[in-house]
Amino acid sequence: MKTLARIGIMALALCASPHPGALYAIADALPQAPIVGDQDLSPFYRWTGALPEKPGLVLREEDIPDQPEIVAAASARRFLYTSTDVRWRSGIIPVSGTLYLPKGAAPQGGWPLVAWAHGTLGVADRCAPSWSRHRPRDGAYINNWLEQGFAVVATDYQGLGGPGPHPYLKWEAEGRSVLDAARAAVNQSNGQIANAIIITGQSQGSGASLGATNLAPSYAPDLNIKASIATGIVSRFPAAANKPSNEQSFAGSLPPQIAILMMIAGALGDVAIKPDDLVTEMGKPLLQAAREGCNAELAQVVRSNGLTVANSLKDPEIADRLSVVIEMSSARMPIPVFLATGLADKLIPPQRQYAAVTALCEARSHVVWKAYAGVTHNGTVHAAYSDELAFVQAALAGNPMQSNCASISDPGLPGDPLPGFKFND
Numbered sequence: 001m002k003t004l005a006r007i008g009i010m011a012l013a014l015c016a017s018p019h020p021g022a023l024y025a026i027a028d029a030l031p032q033a034p035i036v037g038d039q040d041l042s043p044f045y046r047w048t049g050a051l052p053e054k055p056g057l058v059l060r061e062e063d064i065p066d067q068p069e070i071v072a073a074a075s076a077r078r079f080l081y082t083s084t085d086v087r088w089r090s091g092i093i094p095v096s097g098t099l100y101l102p103k104g105a106a107p108q109g110g111w112p113l114v115a116w117a118h119g120t121l122g123v124a125d126r127c128a129p130s131w132s133r134h135r136p137r138d139g140a141y142i143n144n145w146l147e148q149g150f151a152v153v154a155t156d157y158q159g160l161g162g163p164g165p166h167p168y169l170k171w172e173a174e175g176r177s178v179l180d181a182a183r184a185a186v187n188q189s190n191g192q193i194a195n196a197i198i199i200t201g202q203s204q205g206s207g208a209s210l211g212a213t214n215l216a217p218s219y220a221p222d223l224n225i226k227a228s229i230a231t232g233i234v235s236r237f238p239a240a241a242n243k244p245s246n247e248q249s250f251a252g253s254l255p256p257q258i259a260i261l262m263m264i265a266g267a268l269g270d271v272a273i274k275p276d277d278l279v280t281e282m283g284k285p286l287l288q289a290a291r292e293g294c295n296a297e298l299a300q301v302v303r304s305n306g307l308t309v310a311n312s313l314k315d316p317e318i319a320d321r322l323s324v325v326i327e328m329s330s331a332r333m334p335i336p337v338f339l340a341t342g343l344a345d346k347l348i349p350p351q352r353q354y355a356a357v358t359a360l361c362e363a364r365s366h367v368v369w370k371a372y373a374g375v376t377h378n379g380t381v382h383a384a385y386s387d388e389l390a391f392v393q394a395a396l397a398g399n400p401m402q403s404n405c406a407s408i409s410d411p412g413l414p415g416d417p418l419p420g421f422k423f424n425d
Contacts (some may be wrong), residue, residue, distance in 0.1 A: 030090035036165035036264060037291055039125035045161050047080060047094040055176070056183025056220075057082045059094055064130070069139030072146035073100040078130040081184035083158060084176050084219075087167040087266060096161035097181045098130045098154045101192065102146045110194035112226075112396060114145045115182040116154040117201030117208035119232070122294035123168050123261050128161030129154060132294070137423040138202075141381050148389060151193045155181040157208070159265075168265035169204055170325040171235065175211030179220040186223075197225045198392050202381050203348070206230035207326055210337070217334050227395035228333065229388050231340040231380045232348055236323060237330045237359030253349060254319050256283070256312040257298040260290045262322045283312030333365040336400040338391040340384035342375030343415050344424075350411040361405035368401050371411055374418025382422040 032038050040046070047059060061079035070076065076098065083095045102111060118138055121127040129135075134142060134154065142152050155177045159166035167173040182197050201209030213228040260283070263275040279287050282305060289301045301307070310316050337360065341353040350371065357369045368391060375383040394401050417424055 030085060030088050030093065030164040032163050035291060037123040037125060037159070038163065039292075041125055041128075041131050041161065044078065044080065045096060045125070045131075047163075051092045051094065052082060053092055055082050055084045055092060056180040056187060058184045058188045061099075061188075064098065067133050067139050069134070069136050070100065070143045070146070072102060072143050074103040075101045079184065079188075080162070081180060083180040085158065085164070085173070086176060087158075087170055087173045088164065090164070093158060093164065094162045095158050095177050095180065096128055096130045096156045097177075098134075098156075099185050100142060100146055100152045100154075102149055102151065104149075106192045107149070110189065110192050111149060111151040112196040112198065113182060113185055113193050114150045114152045114198045114200060115178050115185075115212070116142060116145075116152055117157075117174065117178050117199070117205030117212070118154065119201075119203035119205050120168075120258070120261070120295065121160070122298065123160065123166040123264050123290060124292055124294060125161050127294040128156040130156050131161055137378060137381055140422070141385065144382075144385055144389075150198070151185065151189075153181045153185040165265055167325075168261050169207060169234065169267065170265070171207040171211030171328055172215070174204075174208035175213075175215045176219060178208050178212040179216060179223060182223055183220060195222075195224045196396065197223050198227050198229070198395075199225060200229035200388070201231075203232040203234055203377065206233045207235045207328075210235050210328065210333070213333050213335060213337065214328065214331055225335055227336050227338065227392050227400070229338045229340075229391070231384050232345065232377050233339055233341065233353040233356045234326055234348055235328050235356050236326050236352075237328055237356055253347065253352070254309055255302065255347075256307045256309050257286060257290065257302055259309055259313065259319050259322060260286050260298075262325065263318075264290055267322045267325045268318070278314055278318060279312060280314055282307060286312060330359045330363040332363045333360065333367075336366040336368070336391070336395055336403075338384075338388055339367060339369045340380050340387070341369070341371045341411065342377060342380040342383065343371050343373050343411055344375055344417045345377040345380065346414050347377040349414050351413070354408070354411055357408060361403075361408065366400065366403045367405050368403060369405075369408055372421075374415065374424075375421055376417050376424050379417070379421045379424030383424075
């Protein structure tokens with residue numbers, strides 16, 4: 001039985017490594033240390049006993065304080081559940097998340113379940129939504145689904161709250177966190193939650209959502225997944241025939257804090273040089289902030305120091321090497337997929353998202369893609385909600401919306417934000 005008491009093993013592995021600069025030296029150890037974002041939040045997040053060999057089981061749960069944006073919940077709980085570590089191959093691990101049930105009596109068969117995958121918050125444990133609360137935008141989104149009679153489960157993802165690094169943007173890992181959270185919610189519900197699952201995610205969470213959808217038939221065939229949603233699409237696929245020739249590269253639009261987070265999260269591989277040896281003197285405060293803080297602190301360091309990828313990394317070309325974690329094969333998605341893009345998205349430009357949509361269409365996935373004029377990266381979450389709800393209701397009724405792959409077109413460069421949209425900053 002594998003356990004999580006591996007700090008000593010890791011220390012020995014580092015000393016014995018034939019690669020003096022290697023951050024991860026052996027395959028069967030989960031790195032645990034402050035340099036990978038581990039923090040001691042509370043006893044709830046520390047699991048020191050043996051773990052069951054099966055993913056998707058609840059280890060413990062407890063009530064959490066009310067969140068102002070989530071008023072439609074009859075109950076709100078954080079829980080610790082089992083999942084599988086695919087990144088460091090350390091077996092079964094504990095992962096944290098939150099679970100919300102709507103008000104009123106559950107319908108016959110239970111409430112359908114929305115599995116929410118959040119966007120970038122950081123890699124330090126205290127950024128976990130189950131600990132720090134969901135950001136207001138996400139809380140309001142969760143509340144939308146509760147009001148419509150859905151239960152909502154929201155993973156923190158592996159390593160965000162739980163032990164070890166958070167494998168930020170690695171869809172194979174995040175997808176398993178999403179699927180096992182859904183399993184745990186259904187298994188623990190005593191019939192209140194139906195095995196009728198909707199997966200949805202934004203930005204970082206779009207990769208987790210598409211990753212979970214892609215993995216589900218092989219990793220979680222027991223889950224009855226009805227539909228999948230991805231907004232602010234981060235995933236990258238092999239070049240499609242209709243890919244725009246002037247699409248911006250991954251590194252071309254990458255904020256420095258994202259590159260730093262990915263390096264801490266192991267995106268450069270098992271024998272990668274330590275992030276400390278890859279950042280410039282200017283970039284060192286950002287690296288420290290990323291190990292200890294969350295989005296707001298990182299953004300402040302970037303602004304205060306005028307940081308870019310070029311002046312934060314000793315070799316800016318490293319940024320393109322990081323992109324391997326978001327690359328996904330163009331396999332046909334097993335269920336209908338709703339994709340949404342804000343046409344004023346300057347973080348993940350619309351043309352990059354269009355390339356992903358085109359690749360999924362060419363793989364013969366059942367895709368409905370909507371683009372929203374004047375909507376930013378953050379704003380897409382709520383701008384798309386009414387269309388998402390209609391898409392989900394049709395899928396649950398067994399009459400999925402018709403794919404619009406035949407009519408999509410290159411959206412061009414991002415436009416300017418327009419007023420009238422929630423969280424459209």
